[in-house]
Amino acid sequence: MKVTLLWCTDPTAIRAVLERFQTDVPNEKLKEHIIYMFEIEDVSRVTTHQLIRHRLASYDQESQRFSAASRESFVIPPSIQSKPEAARIYEESLKASSEAFERMVALGVPKEDARYVMPHAIKTKLVMTLSAYSLEHIAELRTAPQAQWEIRELVTQMKRAAIEATPSLWDIGY
C-alpha cells in the first residue's frame, strides 16, 4: 500500500483573507475549505468498495475494463497469510481465477466481461480528493477498532499525511 499526498489547500491563504476581513473561524468550519488530493496505490478492491461509500469525495480508479489483470497483484490478509493451509487455499483460488480470466480473454471474451471472475483481493490504484472535514469523518469511522485492518491502515496513512501537511488544522496529532 502506498499513499501519496499530491497537494492540499494552503490554509495560510485562507487565513490571510480572514485576517483582512478581521474575522476568525474555528477549525471545524475551516475544514470544509481545506482540500487534499491523494494517490492511493496497491490496495484491494475490498477496501476501495468500503472507501467509496464515503460520498463527500471525488474518486477516479484504475479501470478493469481496459487494464490487464496481473496474477501477482493481490492483497493477502494477515489472517490468511499466517495460516499455511489457508494461504495455500487462497493462492490456489487466486491462481484459478487469474487463469480463468486469461483463458477467457484468449478465447476473445472482452476484458470487461472476463473480469467478472476476478476476486476482490486484486490490487487497484485510485486518486481521491476530499476536504479535511470529510477526511476527519472517514477517519473517525475507519480507524476505529471495529474497522477492517486494510482500510484502517489506509485511512491512518491519509490522516497522517494530512496532519503533516496542515498541522495547524488538526487538534490531535498521531
Place this chain on the structure above:
Amino acid sequence: MKASIVWSSPNPEKTIAIAMRRCYSTKPLNEIQAELDQKGPEYWKHLIGLAIRDKSLDVIEHFCLEILMEDLTEQDACKLAMSFPFMRFLKISPNTWLVAINARTLLEAHNREDGRQFATAILHALKSSSIGSGFVEVAFGVTTL
C-alpha cells in the same frame, strides 16, 4: 458579484490529466506523471476535451478552487448552496463569503440559469489571474468570456 481566487489546485490541467490517466493506466503515479510531463500541456488539454465530450466529469472534480465572493447576498448564497450541494460557503462578513468549489460544479453552475451569474464571476477571476486558462479554454470556449 465579484470573485477573486484565494487558492487553486496547483497545475489544474495536469491534475485533471492525472485523474484521467489513472482510470486507464496500470502504471504507478510517478510513471504517469513522467508521461504527462513529456507530452506537455497541449496533451493535458486534449484529455480534458475528451472528458468533457464524453461527459466523464468526475475527472474535473479534482480541480478545486477557494474563492472570495463579494457582493453576494445571504439569500442568493443560500439558494446556491441548496442548488449545488458540493459547494461550501463560509460567511466572513455581510455579503462576503469564502466558497470552496470544484471545476465540475463550476461547469454545471455555468450551464444552469440559477448558477450562471455566480459561475461567470468565477470565470472572470480565473481569466484575470491566468489560473486554469487551458481548462477554461477547453471547457467553456474562448468566446465565453
